[in-house]
Amino acid sequence: MNLLIANDIGNSETKMFIDGTLIKQPSVVKRLLSKPNVSEPDVHKNINNLLDELFVHVSSKAIKRDGLYFIGKRANITSKVENMNIKLGKKSTHDIPILMTLSMIAGRSVQLEFQKDGKLPKSTSVEVDMTTAIPASEFSTYQAKLLEKRFTEEPHVVIVHVGETTVTVTIEFKTVKVTQEGIPALYSLIENENGILEDYNRIYKKMAQPKDFANKKILHVDIGDGTTEYIYTIGLNPITDACSGAKRGVGHATEEAIQLLKEDTGGFLEVNRQQFMNILRDSTHNLHDLAVQHMEEARFSQAKKILEDVQEKYSDIGGNVDVIAVYGGGSIQFKEELYSDLLDFANNVHCEVLWIPPEYAVDMNVRGLKVINEKILKKRVKG
Template identity: 35%
Template sequence: MNFHFFVGNDNGNSEHDLIIDGRWIAQPNVNCAVDELPWSEEQQPESFVKQLQEQLVVTIDSPAARPGMYYIGQFALESGELLDNLQIGIDLKSDMDLPVVNTLAQIAAVAVQKAYEESNHIAEQIEVEADMATALPVTQHTDETSAKFERRFTSSPHHVTVHLGTRRVAVRITFPFVKAVPEATPVIFTLQKDEDGKWRDGDIFQQFAASYGMDKKFNGSYFKDKRILHVDIGDGSTEYPITEGNKFLRQFVHGSHHGAGYAIEEALDDFNRLIHLPNSPRQFFSDVLKNPHHKYYARAIKTVKRPLESQVKQIVQHVKRQLTKSRNEVDLICVYGGGSILMRSSLYPHLHELCKERELQLLYIPDAYAVQMNAMGLNAFVRGKIYEGLKSKAMQTV
């Protein structure tokens, strides 16, 4: 079977968020290399397909990454095996195998699911051609690193075996064109348009519109010519680019090594001590913090509160630095990213006061959308005319 996919791929330090062929996928951005399959008893391969992302085991054969068998995402996190993850503030994403392996695995998994949905049987071989937009942190994004990251996908085909119990599905993936952009910049597309190309509206803007006495029919057309200071708070970095309309203003490129992950790293030993574990991975702590019903939630919040406040102070200082550099010529500050959820109670008052002082508006993206903003923007970008033009130009020079 043959498929063509559009892929919006946000490889975060903590979470891997992708939109593949219109399907939303969110998984912990971890994997582990293993020597054998985890299943000993015979299971029907069909039973794996629906929840494949939660029990994803693949074998990778690609020049872009170390070949071998891997548990991916949630399955790796729950396996008890030695995890490979992105070391915040240390690893260059363009050099790491992890983003490549996890991206290939997730694309292959969607191909297996789509083939089953269309034919009602497990395919033996699948060919996938993928157009992909992905991102690198502003602090790591240069012409050289972005080209290097793109080549890891485009330079040759990748062979992925997806294991459905003892049944194997061979998926061959090729990328005719990939574009790696600075993180946060795709969000300008998310703010303006929805997945159908219409002006975005709804509860994502509800608090913002109410705060500034906007019309109830408020939609994304408001942002089409606005100058926006983005504050994209991740695990390992925060990006502060300034955009104007659909343009990324290169003179205001700025990012810092601050984020929720640093607070979590600092609090991790105390957290492990309180729950009587010798160690547990950062992603486990992150999962607990996302779940108010988890039995360890109160202890997690207690241990992370002080380190988070330290990160908030640093982020506010970097926001002020960007405002000073731009002479306050910004219409609004837009805050999002996984870290923005944890920091909201502490960060929102600081930024609200700053915006009043400097005559700006504050759009603090609701929790339900905060993590998705980059992936949604990358998905809009890969399907749009700018990507199409870049691809066409690149193909002419080949």
């Protein structure tokens, strides 16, 4: 089996296009010392729910220690899971991006084999061509090559548990291209539908189309979970020396809010970032109102820091900016605290704000990686 993959390895969520199908998982894992009991014997149900119930054994020289793991959604319903340390960063050297990538590819491969043959194979082999990205605050040619090598140096073996049955998946990466976060989003923007500019055109009384941004000078503000990336592009070219990142984002606001909520519960509450976000989304949770209150306070603090970063970056590049483009999951979380102030700043310095609508904002990078796959990587692989 040959797979073409666009892989956005986020601190909060891992998003992948695997041969055109978008798959998402929380970026969390739980290491196990023994196999859990199997409660569902029906193979069809297990296949349908496989990615939500992902239980694997990963053997790879790219990680520090082989072992049994719950992955993503399956891990997130348990306590004491491992997630990315957003204060330290370093996606290129951390094991979680490798574990998430290998496990999601293996799980999806098993589903595809079952769809093709109507039965589970004992084993299967997968060849992968993949694009992915790391933060600008971490990016260098050395770090990019390091992550590429972790994937490509040796084949990886993932044993996927499907109920009481196992399937051994051998994954070999033929081509891996690592770029810096923010760059793929530009490709996503210019190849997108006109709806992505609805708010922009209304505010500035224009009839712009996405392709019009291919020649603009853009300061990208990609607000993620662990980092906010400030990418400066002229046309389709990143100006590397003017690109940077800072440890700002939803994850940092969430950790501040978790600490406040922990204090309000006498120090007894132990939740990770993903579990705290579940409390925020669940209006029936007994801690929901407190969580909302503390998250509002933490968002205000993070939004102020991001605004100051944008102002400093604008000054550093000499004001040579047509548009400040804001996207990423954090753009949804922080809009109330940041949007108005950013518009005022942009008006004062004679540039514009493109605040990507929420239905597009979260997947800008993974969709841009997919564009890079289709326009660049696929041709390179065939060529």
